[in-house]
Each structure stands twice: as C-alpha cells, then as structure tokens.
Amino acid sequence: MATAAAAGTVVLVDAALDPYEHPDLRWLVRKHVLAVLQEFPTLSPSVDTYTSDDGASTVLLNARGLLAVSPALPPVLLTVWLPREYPYRPPLVYALPAAPTASLVPDHPFVDHRTGRVHRTLPYLEEWSVPRSSLAGLVRSLVTALRMCHPLTASFGLADATTRARATPVEEERRRMHAVLVDELASRLGRDAAAFRGGVDRDIHALSSLQSGLRARGDAMGRAVRDLEEERMRLERAVTASLVHRGELLSWLCTARRAPDPGAALAPRAAAGDAPRWLESKASELAADDAIDALGHALESGELNFQEYIKRVKVLAREQFFHCYAASTSMNT
Structure with missing residues (x-):
C-alpha cells in the first residue's frame, strides 16, 4: 500500500x-x-x-x-x-x-x-x-x-x-514568564535583524564607494602608463636622431683633421718667413685638433653629453681657426 x-x-x-x-x-x-x-x-x-x-x-x-x-x-x-x-x-x-x-x-x-x-x-x-x-x-x-x-x-x-x-498558579506564572520571554526574544530578534541589515547596507554602500574610487584610480594609472609609454617612444626617437647627428659630426671631424704634415712643410716655409711664430701657431692649431679629438672620444664613451660637446667644439674650432690664420700669415711677413 x-x-x-x-x-x-x-x-x-x-x-x-x-x-x-x-x-x-x-x-x-x-x-x-x-x-x-x-x-x-x-x-x-x-x-x-x-x-x-x-x-x-x-x-x-x-x-x-x-x-x-x-x-x-x-x-x-x-x-x-x-x-x-x-x-x-x-x-x-x-x-x-x-x-x-x-x-x-x-x-x-x-x-x-x-x-x-x-x-x-x-x-x-x-x-x-x-x-x-x-x-x-x-x-x-x-x-x-x-x-x-x-x-x-x-x-x-x-x-x-x-x-x-486547570493549571496551578505556579504553572500560570511559568506560562506567563514563558510568553514574556518569547515576546522579548522575538523583539530582540527583530531589532537584531534590522540592525544587521542596516550594517550590511552601510557596508555595501562603503564598498561601492571604494570600488568606484579604485576604478577611478585604475583609469588614472592607465592614462599615466600610456603617457609614459609615449614619452619613452619620443625619447627613443630623439636618441636616434642624436646618434645620426653624432655620426655626421664625427665624419666632418675626420675630414677636417686631414691636414698636411707640419714637419714636411716646415723646411720650405722656415726660410721664407718668421719660423718661431709659425711653429707656435702651428702647435696651437694641432693642440686644438687633439682636444677636439679627445672630446669626440669622450662623447663616444658617454662621459660628455652632446650639448656640452658641441659647445666646447665651437670654442676650439674658433681658436684653431685663428691659430691657422696666424700660421699662414707668419710665413708671408
């Protein structure tokens, strides 16, 4: 069944x-x-x-x-x-x-x-x-x-x-106390449930606010990373351009350093003019040339930046020009 x-x-x-x-x-x-x-x-x-x-x-x-x-x-x-x-x-x-x-x-x-x-x-x-x-x-x-x-x-x-x-007074008192305790328990449960729900709502609101703040920070960090990446690429392009300019400058310096041997030109010119003055001017010109060469090596090794290198080369080139002019005019006097 x-x-x-x-x-x-x-x-x-x-x-x-x-x-x-x-x-x-x-x-x-x-x-x-x-x-x-x-x-x-x-x-x-x-x-x-x-x-x-x-x-x-x-x-x-x-x-x-x-x-x-x-x-x-x-x-x-x-x-x-x-x-x-x-x-x-x-x-x-x-x-x-x-x-x-x-x-x-x-x-x-x-x-x-x-x-x-x-x-x-x-x-x-x-x-x-x-x-x-x-x-x-x-x-x-x-x-x-x-x-x-x-x-x-x-x-x-x-x-x-x-x-x-039919209950005795003691049982009636127990029953009354039981009803009172049950009512008190029910009211406490209701209050505790309301308080707990209110705390949960506050926690949810706080976590939602924290989540929105973290999301905004994440967006800001993403933008910062993108900006840094663009800056890195820009610097890489600038370094590449600087290396190209450095190669061109080194080629120019190698071409400019190709000058006649001072020892070979000394004998024919010594009899034609002021030999001591020509030797002094020629030595200063060669010293400037060596200094420019040393600056080129410093630039290649990274001991000197490009802007400082150009600044010093300009000064030495100016001095070298005047020494070269003084050497050429000393032999015609």
Whole structure:
C-alpha cells in the first residue's frame, strides 16, 4: 500500500513538473519533493493555482500540511509552493494558523501576520543557492526558527483555555514568564535583524564607494602608463636622431683633421718667413685638433653629453681657426 502511494506521488510530481522551465533538472526537483515528503510525512503534494501579489495566476506544484514545531507548541499549516524557475528561484513559503481561533503574531521577524508569507529574512531563504539548498533543509530551518519564535498568538483554542483554567498558579506564572520571554526574544530578534541589515547596507554602500574610487584610480594609472609609454617612444626617437647627428659630426671631424704634415712643410716655409711664430701657431692649431679629438672620444664613451660637446667644439674650432690664420700669415711677413 505504501509502495502504491509512493508511486502515485511520483506520478503526480512528474506530471506537475512538465511546464517547468528547467526540464534537465526535473530529477533534482523530484528528489527534493520526495525527500521533504519522506522527512515530514504530514506534508502531501498537490497541484493548485497560485495567485501572486500582482494578480497573476499560475498552476504550481506545492506541498501542504500541518507542521509540528514542538510538542509544547501548536502546529502551523505550512504550504511550500515551487515556482516555475525552481531550483534557481527559492520556494514560496506560507505559515498559517491551523485552528480558526488562532491568529498570527504581528511584527514577527519571519512571518507576515497579514498573509502568512515567510520573509526572505529567514537565513535559509536569504542564502538559497543551487545545489546546496533543498526543500527538506528549508523546512528544517523553518522548524528551528519557529520553535524559537512561534508565529501564533497565545490563544490556541478552547482546549488550551481549559488547560490553563486547570493549571496551578505556579504553572500560570511559568506560562506567563514563558510568553514574556518569547515576546522579548522575538523583539530582540527583530531589532537584531534590522540592525544587521542596516550594517550590511552601510557596508555595501562603503564598498561601492571604494570600488568606484579604485576604478577611478585604475583609469588614472592607465592614462599615466600610456603617457609614459609615449614619452619613452619620443625619447627613443630623439636618441636616434642624436646618434645620426653624432655620426655626421664625427665624419666632418675626420675630414677636417686631414691636414698636411707640419714637419714636411716646415723646411720650405722656415726660410721664407718668421719660423718661431709659425711653429707656435702651428702647435696651437694641432693642440686644438687633439682636444677636439679627445672630446669626440669622450662623447663616444658617454662621459660628455652632446650639448656640452658641441659647445666646447665651437670654442676650439674658433681658436684653431685663428691659430691657422696666424700660421699662414707668419710665413708671408
């Protein structure tokens, strides 16, 4: 008999999952539904029309039944709806009073007292993810939360009223203290949840501001790197041009240094003019030539920059010109 009932449940679940959006995950949805029905036998599957807050109606698979929170607390009528996007979208959970005389507690941290909808403040719903989350884990988490803070008011029906009438004053005091402690716990949970959510919102805002600042710094660093790369390329082009000019200048200096041997010209010119003056001018001219040659070697080895090299060469070339002129005029006097 149990096997036939289980087979009928599987057939019902499979038929209800036909219009769902993820056909490749129907086996996972079937596994979740059968697991929660096996762990909580008071729940049973059905297919009904679900009406959302905006008025749209959809035929959905659901599990409904009485959920016993604890032996000392009354059960609640639990309905777990599976949306078409399940398991990527969490279930829609409703917890309502099982007895018509009971009502939901206002300002409950997890259950809306007007509709019975379980809020996303329930940690399991808030942290819902695939494949870690399941229907059985959700119901277990809900039982733990409702055991700490029951969603129903203190009036649970005539039987409870009769039991309270027969209770001793000590039991009445214990029950009253228990109700006070439960209310205090519920209010503290609500305040803590609100404070925690406010802190999370502030942290998210601070991290968003920090992220925008880091993004702006990253853009600025990217622009700086591009500017440095352009400057490097410009300097490389300037160095290349300087090397070309240096080669041209060295070629000019090699051509300019090609002069007659002073020893060979000394004999014929010595008898024609002032030999001591010519020797002094010629020695100064050759000394300037050697100095220019030494500056060229310093430029090649990097001991002297190009601008300083040009400046000194200009001065030496000027002096060399005057010494050359003095040597040429001394032999004609």
